[in-house]
Amino acid sequence: xxxxxxxxxxxxxxxxxxxxxxxxxxxxxxxxxxxxxxxxxxxxxxxxxxxxxxxxxxxxxxxxxxxxxxxxxxxxxxxxxxxxxxxxxxxxxxxxxxxxxxxxxxxxxxxxxxxxxxxxxxxxxxxxxxxxxxxxxxxxxxxxxxxxxxxxxxxxxxxxxxxxxxxxxxxxxxxxxxxxxxxxxxxxxxxxxxxxxxxxxxxxxxxxxxxxxxxxxxxxxxxxxxxxxxxxxxxxxxxxxxxxxxxxxxxxxxxxxxxx
Amino acid sequence: xxxxxxxxxxxxxxxxxxxxxxxxxxxxxxxxxxxxxxxxxxxxxxxxxxxxxxxxxxxxxxxxxxxxxxxxxxxxxxxxxxxxxxxxxxxxxxxxxxxxxxxxxxxxxxxxxxxxxxxxxxxxxxxxxxxxxxxxxxxxxxxxxxxxxxxxxxxxxxxxxxxxxxxxxxxxxxxxxxxxxxxxxxxxxxxxxxxxxxxxxxxxxxxxxxxxxxxxxxxxxxxxxxxxxxxxxxxxxxxxxxxxxxxxxxxxxxxxxxxx
Numbered sequence: 001x002x003x004x005x006x007x008x009x010x011x012x013x014x015x016x017x018x019x020x021x022x023x024x025x026x027x028x029x030x031x032x033x034x035x036x037x038x039x040x041x042x043x044x045x046x047x048x049x050x051x052x053x054x055x056x057x058x059x060x061x062x063x064x065x066x067x068x069x070x071x072x073x074x075x076x077x078x079x080x081x082x083x084x085x086x087x088x089x090x091x092x093x094x095x096x097x098x099x100x101x102x103x104x105x106x107x108x109x110x111x112x113x114x115x116x117x118x119x120x121x122x123x124x125x126x127x128x129x130x131x132x133x134x135x136x137x138x139x140x141x142x143x144x145x146x147x148x149x150x151x152x153x154x155x156x157x158x159x160x161x162x163x164x165x166x167x168x169x170x171x172x173x174x175x176x177x178x179x180x181x182x183x184x185x186x187x188x189x190x191x192x193x194x195x196x197x198x199x200x201x202x203x204x205x206x207x208x209x210x211x212x213x214x215x216x217x218x219x220x221x222x223x224x225x226x227x228x229x230x231x232x233x234x235x236x237x238x239x240x241x242x243x244x245x246x247x248x249x250x251x252x253x254x255x256x257x258x259x260x
Numbered sequence: 261x262x263x264x265x266x267x268x269x270x271x272x273x274x275x276x277x278x279x280x281x282x283x284x285x286x287x288x289x290x291x292x293x294x295x296x297x298x299x300x301x302x303x304x305x306x307x308x309x310x311x312x313x314x315x316x317x318x319x320x321x322x323x324x325x326x327x328x329x330x331x332x333x334x335x336x337x338x339x340x341x342x343x344x345x346x347x348x349x350x351x352x353x354x355x356x357x358x359x360x361x362x363x364x365x366x367x368x369x370x371x372x373x374x375x376x377x378x379x380x381x382x383x384x385x386x387x388x389x390x391x392x393x394x395x396x397x398x399x400x401x402x403x404x405x406x407x408x409x410x411x412x413x414x415x416x417x418x419x420x421x422x423x424x425x426x427x428x429x430x431x432x433x434x435x436x437x438x439x440x441x442x443x444x445x446x447x448x449x450x451x452x453x454x455x456x457x458x459x460x461x462x463x464x465x466x467x468x469x470x471x472x473x474x475x476x477x478x479x480x481x482x483x484x485x486x487x488x489x490x491x492x493x494x495x496x497x498x499x500x501x502x503x504x505x506x507x508x509x510x511x512x513x514x515x516x517x518x519x520x
Contacts (some may be wrong), residue, residue: 037449110370114498121490147447184421185512210397228508230381237375237381245508248488252445 006040006071006086008012009071009139017075018085018147021050026147027085035088042072045082052159054083076144089137092153094126096167097202099250101243102128104160104219105210109134113144114240122247124200127154128163160207164222170202174221176213176246178236181225189250192242196254206246211239266300266331266346269399276397277335278345278407281310287345287406288317295348298324302332304344314343337403351395352413354386356427359510360501361458362388364420364479365470369394373404374500380408382507384460387414388423420467424482431463433483435475436506438496441485449510456514466506471499 007019015037018024027036039058043050058065075084094100101119106112112134117128129136133156142149157163164173172190191199207222209215228245230237237245264267269277278284287296299318305311318325335344354360361379366372372394376387389396393416402409417423424433433452451459467482470476488505490497497505 012498114501118497120502123491231383231513237378238500240498241374241378241501241504244497245504247510248508251489 006075008074011138013089015086015088016142017139018087019078019081019139019143020131021048021054021083023142023147024054024083024085025050027087027150028054030150030211032087032090032150033061035090036061036063037086037088038066040066040068040071040075040084040086042069042082043067043073048082051083057102075139077140077211087097092155094128094153094155094167097203098126099124099204099206100126100128100167100201101238101247102130102160102163102205102207103133104130104207104215104241105213106133108211108239109138109140111211111239113141113146113149115140115243116145116148116152116154118240118244119247122200122244122251123196124247125152125191126153127152128162128205129154129156130163131156131158160219160222167203167205170179171205172225173205173207175207175219175223176209176226176228176248177215177220178227181227184226184228184249187224187226189253191250192253194254196251199251199254204250206243206250208239208243208246220233265336268334269300270349271395271398273349275288275346275348276402277399278347279336279338279341279399279403281308281314281343283402284314284343285310285342285405287347287410288314290407291390292347292350292410293321295350296314296323296372297320297346297348298326298330298332300326300335300344300346302329302342303327304329308342313427324407335399337400345389354388354413354415354417357386357461357463358386359462359464359466360386360388360427361507362390362420362423362465362467363393363499364390364467366393366499367497368471369398369400370404371471371499372396373401373409374407375503376401376405376408376412376414378500378504379507380411380462382504382511383456384507387412388465389414389416390420390423391416391418420479420482427463427465431465433467433478434464434486435467435483436469436486436488437480437504438487441487444486444488444509447486449513451510452513454514456511459511459514464510466503466510468499468503468506 018027027033039054072082072084101115103115103123119127136154187206191202228237228242278287287293332342337435361375361384379387396414406442449464451462488497488502
């Protein structure tokens with residue numbers, strides 16, 4: 001691939017771009033390394049954070065390194081990005097016997113990447129995305145995920161119904177609403193006697209609606225309706241924060257949490 | 261003010277822009293209405309969400325309405341913004357006898373606005389910002405706050421020390437770190453026997469560091485060190501999510517939460 005063929009990201013490309021050293025180091029730490037096609041590096045990279053580790057890894061794993069200031073600038077979102085990874089798109093499958101975050105029609109790239117980051121921080125490694133949805137391979141999403149995308153199992157479905165039918169057996173569904181639902185503090189997720197490592201091994205699905213429209217009332221029939229209580233002063237909690245609080249509420253009840 | 265004098269937002273302007281109908285409606289619902297100087301509206305606004313309510317309010321409160329497609333387009337962040345409020349900058353003071361969120365050097369506008377939105381959703385109405393910090397009047401921040409900025413008391417300080425000395429008396433400080441701190445579940449915020457309305461009336465300060473660098477070790481001397489436990493797989497929880505989980509952890513222990 002000559003450097004001239006490298007185009008600004010579009011959804012229909014078979015590859016995406018991982019921007020910046022810290023996101024790239026997450027890729028090196030993951031099992032997705034074989035999807036890294038090449039590294040493009042700017043002369044401004046110098047001895048910046050992570051650069052020597054990245055160059056060392058490229059040598060070790062025989063990954064091509066292209067020096068091209070113009071290309072780095074063209075592909076970057078921010079001025080201070082000095083290294084870009086060209087990553088072939090990869091597809092993963094959800095684990096059947098584990099907890100899933102289910103995002104129905106997430107439309108905001110920052111939220112989508114942010115949810116990935118937060119679920120990984122809490123050890124919940126499976127994400128179902130119900131289409132239509134923001135393109136999860138967009139470099140903006142990868143960037144917002146802080147590289148968490150390389151550590152998760154992510155699978156797309158055409159409808160919540162399709163997901164539901166596929167994973168129906170022995171799985172409990174919790175659907176998040178703003179109103180007319182059980183206060184999350186009084187919901188039994190079945191996790192209270194589990195250890196921190198086991199909490200997200202349970203076959204629970206935590207289902208969140210679109211940023212603007214939420215879940216439909218029909219979706220409520222799938223399982224237990226849950227709400228995070230809040231005052232009525234403003235719109236509502238942001239999607240990313242709602243997922244964070246929900247996961248925390250599940251995790252905090254476990255028997256023991258690592259003293260990191 | 262002729263419409264030609266309306267410039268793209270810069271920090272040194274004495275006014276800012278409130279973009280979109282839902283943010284403007286929050287301004288109308290707040291006590292900051294007297295800072296609204298005029299409304300600029302696009303011909304594309306038609307009968308879109310909130311437009312008739314905004315026009316009704318402008319008539320009622322004698323606020324100038326300018327029709328100018330070009331200006332709306334020039335000031336907007338998104339294509340689907342059809343109404344813009346010109347808002348004179350306003351300054352508020354923290355309540356001494358209430359809880360404060362303290363953000364030390366927040367640099368990301370999305371985080372800063374997001375924190376405002378989340379703290380209002382949970383009823384915590386005071387925000388201290390330690391400089392240097394992102395410009396909290398930037399339209400991007402107002403937009404990320406979903407208009408919460410109009411309902412909060414926000415005050416700037418040159419250093420955490422300055423804030424600390426001003427509010428030292430009868431105030432408890434909780435400083436958030438990633439490591440070497442007490443698991444938030446075992447921290448007594450003194451709020452457990454309070455009602456949901458009283459929880460953030462307590463003179464507590466919840467102090468969070470910069471997105472990249474966190475709080476300095478010196479800052480720990482100010483009060484109780486707290487951490488939100490998480491796995492070490494990735495960077496850390498995002499600032500906005502950390503504040504959300506901390507506020508939830510305080511609020512969830514209160515005696516009763518509104519069934520909204």
